Amino acid sequence: MRVSDLTISYGGEPVLEGASLTVGDGRFVSLVGPSGSGKSSLLRAVIGLQRPLSGTIETKLARSQIGILFQDDALLPWKTARDNVALGLSLNGMERGKALAEAEAWLERLDLAGFGDRFPRHLSGGQRKRVALAQVLAMKPELILMDEPFASLDAIVGARIVKDVVALVEGQGISVLLVTHDLEEAISLSDEVCLLSQGPRAHIIQHYAVPIPRPRDPIHSRTHPAFAPLYERLWADLSREVDHRAEAA
Ligand SMILES: Nc1ncnc2c1ncn2[C@@H]1O[C@H](COP(=O)(O)OP(=O)(O)O)[C@@H](O)[C@H]1O
Numbered sequence: 299m300r301v302s303d304l305t306i307s308y309g310g311e312p313v314l315e316g317a318s319l320t321v322g323d324g325r326f327v328s329l330v331g332p333s334g335s336g337k338s339s340l341l342r343a344v345i346g347l348q349r350p351l352s353g354t355i356e357t358k359l360a361r362s363q364i365g366i367l368f369q370d371d372a373l374l375p376w377k378t379a380r381d382n383v384a385l386g387l388s389l390n391g392m393e394r395g396k397a398l399a400e401a402e403a404w405l406e407r408l409d410l411a412g413f414g415d416r417f418p419r420h421l422s423g424g425q426r427k428r429v430a431l432a433q434v435l436a437m438k439p440e441l442i443l444m445d446e447p448f449a450s451l452d453a454i455v456g457a458r459i460v461k462d463v464v465a466l467v468e469g470q471g472i473s474v475l476l477v478t479h480d481l482e483e484a485i486s487l488s489d490e491v492c493l494l495s496q497g498p499r500a501h502i503i504q505h506y507a508v509p510i511p512r513p514r515d516p517i518h519s520r521t522h523p524a525f526a527p528l529y530e531r532l533w534a535d536l537s538r539e540v541d542h543r544a545e546a547a
């Protein structure tokens with residue numbers, strides 16, 4: 299998936315200006331930047347929910363090959379966890395019994411064996427996130443777009459899910475574009491970090507390759523010798539942009 303020179307505006311001044319990034323096959327790319335820098339807007343543009351002012355988005359993938367994981371899960375409250383996961387498969391034409399069996403297998407893979415009959419309101423935040431993830435993975439996507447999906451989870455629950463997500467996308471060769479405001483999360487998970495400046499008129503300051511080998515354990519990634527220097531560099535580059543803007547104002 300390739301985003302070229304994308305500018306997004308809500309009426310007046312652009313929130314995001316001239317952003318370009320590429321997510322190659324099997325690559326984990328993060329777009330990281332301050333709140334309001336247009337990250338969610340960019341993701342909405344990729345799935346066609348937001349019309350950019352200019353720029354292009356190219357992908358060889360059909361919409362059905364792109365999974366979405368947002369901060370607020372999109373589970374249907376009146377369906378059980380298993381039915382929620384099976385829903386997309388059924389809509390794709392899979393016979394109901396097979397869809398339910400597939401759904402159960404994904405719930406088990408995500409440590410939710412025995413929770414299939416529960417409704418979303420009877421699951422914890424972390425469990426709901428796992429159901430949403432099972433829902434996405436069951437569709438066998440080529441690319442997953444994630445918008446701060448772990449932000450609402452507490453540290454321990456979040457760390458466990460992130461670890462599972464990394465193992466699953468690495469194992470299945472799925473490409474990911476993760477949007478986050480968390481520099482550490484971006485570095486520890488990604489092959490490449492695209493750093494956005496502060497909005498409005500946010501632009502991509504730079505792209506950074508993350509030289510931490512795979513398979514990765516996201517917690518141990520943070521103690522890899524390459525982690526701290528890269529974090530310092532991103533932080534310095536971002537701070538310079540913010541200071542520069544403050545001086546110009
Ligand atoms: N539908 C909208 N109409 C008007 N302004 C919007 C809309 N969506 C987002 N914005 C504004 O655009 C800016 C970027 O928003 P967003 O893409 O959500 O940023 P981020 O995800 O990086 O926090 C913010 O200032 C936000 O208030």
Ligand SMILES: [Mg+2]
Binds near residue numbers: 339
């Ligand atoms: Mg956002």
